[in-house]
Amino acid sequence: MTVRIGRRYGFxxxxxxxxxxxxxAENRAIxxxxxxxxxxxxxxxxxxxxxxxxxxxTGMAVPLSKLDTLVEDAILADFRHRNLNExxxxxxxxxxxTENLAIEVLRRLHVAWPGTFPxxxxxxxxxxxxxxxxxxxxxxxx
Amino acid sequence: xxxxxxxxxSASHICRSPLLSDAENERIYGAAANPMSHGHNYLVDVxxxxxxxxxTGMILDLKELKEILEDRVLRVYDHRLLNREVDSFETVVPTVENIAxxxxxxxxxxxxxxxxxxxxxxxxxxxxxAEYRGxx
Numbered sequence: 142m143t144v145r146i147g148r149r150y151g152f153x154x155x156x157x158x159x160x161x162x163x164x165x166a167e168n169r170a171i172x173x174x175x176x177x178x179x180x181x182x183x184x185x186x187x188x189x190x191x192x193x194x195x196x197x198x199t200g201m202a203v204p205l206s207k208l209d210t211l212v213e214d215a216i217l218a219d220f221r222h223r224n225l226n227e228x229x230x231x232x233x234x235x236x237x238x239t240e241n242l243a244i245e246v247l248r249r250l251h252v253a254w255p256g257t258f259p260x261x262x263x264x265x266x267x268x269x270x271x272x273x274x275x276x277x278x279x280x281x282x283x
Numbered sequence: 284x285x286x287x288x289x290x291x292x293s294a295s296h297i298c299r300s301p302l303l304s305d306a307e308n309e310r311i312y313g314a315a316a317n318p319m320s321h322g323h324n325y326l327v328d329v330x331x332x333x334x335x336x337x338x339t340g341m342i343l344d345l346k347e348l349k350e351i352l353e354d355r356v357l358r359v360y361d362h363r364l365l366n367r368e369v370d371s372f373e374t375v376v377p378t379v380e381n382i383a384x385x386x387x388x389x390x391x392x393x394x395x396x397x398x399x400x401x402x403x404x405x406x407x408x409x410x411x412x413a414e415y416r417g418x419x
Contacts, residue, residue: 145414200376
């Protein structure tokens, strides 16, 4: 039987929403206070949804310890307590909005996934909470 | 269109399979394999699919859904040790996956037509849920 498992992880980081291709006033108009030069932080949460059959012996769809290790190594270790703009190479040129963060998280998972899980364990989507009110969802299948 | 109702129950469980050795159980389930059991406050999202009735504007009568959930799920699950007190888990490990499947099986035939059960999503903690949509 196919089920979907959701697993949520937290990390705290700094970002600044500012595109050097745009002027100071334009950045301020688009990003508002998120363009403040010194950056600011959030407690981010990442939720992965994984689709798989249930192992008849263990009753589990995904070994959570494997998933936790993969997320820790591929994502959290690089993002936790970092300045995303300054310390994560993907955001040197790309504004670390929640949208671009979701794209980067999915890209990293694409790289790490095949070495960890068989093809029948499918990453279905990534959701990222920047705050309780700002959520970005990225489907892996569209 | 989908309408979703959330209910809560509190229960204890033991994640341990008699088909596996003690060492394997502890490796696979970690602290959840403790034979003395441990508990959670579970949240269950029950999603019902259908079209709003042109007269009532509702997909189904929510009072009726509440009674079905009370009778078929909460009465069975709330304040129980799932391994011992819910017959579905006599031989099946009550992981969050199997809980979602079992609740689906209890509800699927009970939803008044033309509405139908679309999804059962069981949150075991804030960090972990399992969702079952009746797929093989």
